[in-house]
Amino acid sequence: MAKPQLEVVKKIPAAKEEPAKAPAAPRVEVSPEQLTYANILLYGSWAGIILLVLANIIYFTGVIKPYLPPHKLPQYWGMKASQFVEVARMPHGWGWVKMLGYSDFLNYIGIALLAGLTILGYLVLLPAYLAKRDWPYTVIVLVEVLVLVLAASGLLAVGAH
Amino acid sequence: MFEWVSLLGGGLAAKVTAAVSAAPAAAGAGGAPAAGTPWWVWPLLLFVTTFLLGIVAVLGGVGGGVLFVPIVGSFFPFNLDFVRGAGLLVALAGALAAGPGLLKLNLASLRLALPVALIASTFSMLGAFIGLALPNNIVQTALGLTILCISLLFVVSKNTEYPRVEGSDRLAAFLGIGGTYYEASSGKTVDWTVWRTPQGFLLFVAIGIMAGMFGLGAGWANVPVLNLLMGAPLKVAVGTSKFLLSITDTSAAWVYLNQGAVLPVIAVPSVVGIMLGSFVGVRVLAKAKPKAVKYLVIALLLAAGLRSLLKGLGIWN
Numbered sequence A: 001m002a003k004p005q006l007e008v009v010k011k012i013p014a015a016k017e018e019p020a021k022a023p024a025a026p027r028v029e030v031s032p033e034q035l036t037y038a039n040i041l042l043y044g045s046w047a048g049i050i051l052l053v054l055a056n057i058i059y060f061t062g063v064i065k066p067y068l069p070p071h072k073l074p075q076y077w078g079m080k081a082s083q084f085v086e087v088a089r090m091p092h093g094w095g096w097v098k099m100l101g102y103s104d105f106l107n108y109i110g111i112a113l114l115a116g117l118t119i120l121g122y123l124v125l126l127p128a129y130l131a132k133r134d135w136p137y138t139v140i141v142l143v144e145v146l147v148l149v150l151a152a153s154g155l156l157a158v159g160a161h
Numbered sequence B: 001m002f003e004w005v006s007l008l009g010g011g012l013a014a015k016v017t018a019a020v021s022a023a024p025a026a027a028g029a030g031g032a033p034a035a036g037t038p039w040w041v042w043p044l045l046l047f048v049t050t051f052l053l054g055i056v057a058v059l060g061g062v063g064g065g066v067l068f069v070p071i072v073g074s075f076f077p078f079n080l081d082f083v084r085g086a087g088l089l090v091a092l093a094g095a096l097a098a099g100p101g102l103l104k105l106n107l108a109s110l111r112l113a114l115p116v117a118l119i120a121s122t123f124s125m126l127g128a129f130i131g132l133a134l135p136n137n138i139v140q141t142a143l144g145l146t147i148l149c150i151s152l153l154f155v156v157s158k159n160t161e162y163p164r165v166e167g168s169d170r171l172a173a174f175l176g177i178g179g180t181y182y183e184a185s186s187g188k189t190v191d192w193t194v195w196r197t198p199q200g201f202l203l204f205v206a207i208g209i210m211a212g213m214f215g216l217g218a219g220w221a222n223v224p225v226l227n228l229l230m231g232a233p234l235k236v237a238v239g240t241s242k243f244l245l246s247i248t249d250t251s252a253a254w255v256y257l258n259q260g261a262v263l264p265v266i267a268v269p270s271v272v273g274i275m276l277g278s279f280v281g282v283r284v285l286a287k288a289k290p291k292a293v294k295y296l297v298i299a300l301l302l303a304a305g306l307r308s309l310l311k312g313l314g315i316w317n
Helices: A032-061 A070-075 A081-087 A093-099 A103-131 A135-153 B003-009 B012-028 B041-060 B064-075 B080-104 B110-133 B136-156 B170-175 B197-214 B219-229 B234-258 B264-285 B290-312
Strands: B178-183 B188-193
Touching: A032 A103, A032 B080, A032 B264, A081 B080, A093 A103, A103 A135, A103 B080, A103 B234, A103 B264, A135 B110, A135 B170, A135 B234, B041 B064, B041 B264, B041 B290, B064 B080, B064 B136, B064 B264, B064 B290, B080 B110, B080 B136, B080 B197, B080 B234, B080 B264, B110 B178, B110 B197, B110 B234, B136 B197, B136 B219, B136 B290, B170 B197, B178 B234, B197 B219, B197 B234, B219 B234
Parallel strands: none
Antiparallel strands: B178 B188
């Protein structure tokens, strides 16, 4: 049975405080792996959003040749995704990586980065739980990584309607 | 190239008005472009709409996805597949942006979030496949009904700041779910734990499926389950819920991305619009009247839910 692990450690305010000041708030101590996870999300999400904006500007301005020019998109955006992939001959799964020479596919770099941050964060948590011999959470983290990698792999497919 | 220049040059209001009036025609034609409507009007309208939604979402204390999918899905000419794909990215980006602050303040509890996230993310993947496999009218009808139920939930749900928990149950004790956080308003540290964990975990199966199927961020469901059922303090429930979305929506977002259901021309203006709107919303928050905002959110959800239901049933295309 896992011991309850409080992720916050209460600290008594410092004894030598000046009387005029309000008592200091207890310091919140966060585990190092939680801080690393937070920083991955912080820098990764901003990097992803900046990449999205830049890629979209490149796409809209036509600096690099697109696969589907913006003015043709209204022909496609009313279709179901499965029909769109078929009619526009869009790549499946990670096939977009081979199409990065076209400006519209540059957008997928930022999207993939945003969607990949959680996997990266979990990989940081894994050694920390292993080191603590926190087996339930080690298993939870491992299985979650497998679920997310499976979702990201594109191995699973859906029937078209 | 640079058609945006002509947009700034003249007739923006007239073009936007024409575009709005042409929306049902475009949607009804299964996405065929509305005659005479330049392509860029729609991303621009989408950006403006999501910017406003971002403000309302912050003021109303809801995630952007729950407003985004029914409103954009009902009033824009985009197929619901692409709207749901964009909705997941909107919710994901918002959760990723909020995550670092919540984790650093310990308002998002990893011990509570990780087991719940595993259930919700696994089933959100399943929900995404169900949503993409079903015909649009069925998804649209189910979305309409769900949104109407959510608006009802907003009316009747009364979250509790510190729910009474009579000791943690065996599963919560086994997983060591609990924590302490500093409550600035009272100047005290608050110890908390949860109970009714198996029932709560079971509900996250349904929440995950709905999040993936409809592309909704599931904060509207996470918070009541964590707070009212499992007994987590409101701040921990809200913080953990927001962080949870970054995991739940990730698995579904990958499914939508791999199935070609993420169209950057829809997703990118939406993500940027919601985020900019959220920044403005935070500034407006201090002056806003909470009750008025709550009624506005409920009214928006009712209108969008009803429109979605009628569209799905083929009554109002």
